[in-house]
Amino acid sequence: MTVKVLILEDNPVARSFLSRVVRESFSDVSSITEAGDLEAARRLLGYAPGGQAVADQAPYQLILVDLELPDGSGMELLKELAAYPATRIVTTLYSDDEHLFPALQCGADGYLLKEDRFEVLVEELQKIVRGQPPLSPAIARRLLTHFRTGEGASFGQGNGHATATALHQPAHAVAAPLDHERLTPRESEVLTYLSKGFTIKEIAALMGIKWFTVNDHIKSIYKKLNVSSRAEAAVLASKQGLV
The missing domain is CATH 3.40.50.2300 (Response regulator)
Structure with missing residues (x-):
């Protein structure tokens, strides 16, 4: 690619x-x-x-x-x-x-x-x-x-x-509860690796995809979960039992 x-x-x-x-x-x-x-x-x-x-x-x-x-x-x-x-x-x-x-x-x-x-x-x-x-x-x-x-x-x-x-926060962001059903399977997998502290390049290697693709998934995750950092995403995911 x-x-x-x-x-x-x-x-x-x-x-x-x-x-x-x-x-x-x-x-x-x-x-x-x-x-x-x-x-x-x-x-x-x-x-x-x-x-x-x-x-x-x-x-x-x-x-x-x-x-x-x-x-x-x-x-x-x-x-x-x-x-x-x-x-x-x-x-x-x-x-x-x-x-x-x-x-x-x-x-x-x-x-x-x-x-x-x-x-x-x-x-x-x-x-x-x-x-x-x-x-x-x-x-x-x-x-x-x-x-x-x-x-x-x-x-x-x-x-x-x-x-x-x-x-x-994204300009469109509004307060809303975490809705992990909106995450695709790929995004859920990326979120799991993020929560465990893996870098973008490490995640790319583990998933067999390009790091730019991982970056796109992360941006989508942040947008869907209404967060702006991996720490916030990890905390929300942990509270909801996603990771």
Whole structure:
């Protein structure tokens, strides 16, 4: 199975750099496609008439999205990828609140700064395999500062930023009891391994599937169980006698 990656970046030098980062990060990535603007990315993603990306039989599993593009903002694409089965990582030069929090609210699974060293970006991207969000060190510090100073409750009230809850729960999340019947057999199996502390790569090896597929299952589990971490999922599963 070929793991497909899409890099949306208008700067050719940056595209080449990010492509090298991806190949260094994942040994099983053998297909990287590059797009220089939103129109090209949408064409590659096979957009439906309603303006949403449609996953074909061989969808992209990882999409790197620049925010400032010649024909619009990467924020638009993040919103349009809401139902697309891929891990979406912002790769940008902007580290300010006005870009960071809206990007997370739009569905970004990680936020990396292109100015970081090659080794740092590789290390952060590899966190995907461990089920952790890739965040540049400066971005992680910014998020911690907001929480520690109390600003995390609203991330800049009155400025339209994402709320702290938005970082930890899907936008659609509502309080609801655990309904394990909604989990597929594969998802239940992944949840069992997660609860026992196995890494994504270990689960992939045990189940004989790609780690990107395991990552997709985990995202689906989090969505169905209304949780945002393996710890929360494990606790809920344990209380319900699922593991």
